[in-house]
Amino acid sequence: RKEVEQDPGPFNVPEGATVAFNCTYSNSASQSFFWYRQDCRKEPKLLMSVYSSGNEDGRFTAQLNRASQYISLLIRDSKLSDSATYLCVVNNQAGTALIFGKGTTLSVSS
């Protein structure tokens, strides 16, 4: 099993749609979880951390299920500007480094 797995997509949705991305991770000892956003040919930027209780930031909601080792990101009311690749990230067992998924590509169209 890969350390962090994501559906690569692409997810093609119209403006205003709700879209959900899923991610699974293999290391049950991971303690830190994040979603990063990466625009084409740019650096990744932190979108949000993911907490055990789930957390929301505007149109974005992140959920963590430790028992299933599963992380999700929900985007409501999609905007054209949401088009990007979304990277699921967890820390390694030693807590010394982050492990990045390959990303899920989202394309929002008008």
Added chain:
Amino acid sequence: DGGITQSPKYLFRKEGQNVTLSCEQNLNHDAMYWYRQDPGQGLRLIYYSQIVNDFQKGDIAEGYSVSREKKESFPLTVTSAQKNPTAFYLCASEGTGTDTQYFGPGTRLTVL
């Protein structure tokens, strides 16, 4: 402005040449990281440093070298021993007590 800078943005190298990529941060972060990203792939860790004068190999360190003489700086040298050096190189830093990493704009290295 606080942040992480990488230079150059684009770099071309002939086969057999070593090249050094610059990474500087003024965020007062202790930890710094170098990643490589290939098209359609995730980020892979090359080297990281959690404190000045100390660094550790990541998953793909072969053909690369680093130094950490100053807190602000973490240069990466791509040596001629690296078989497929053409890639997008990203530097990141992380504050003490957090796992949140912040990235520089990256350097695109092309070997001709």
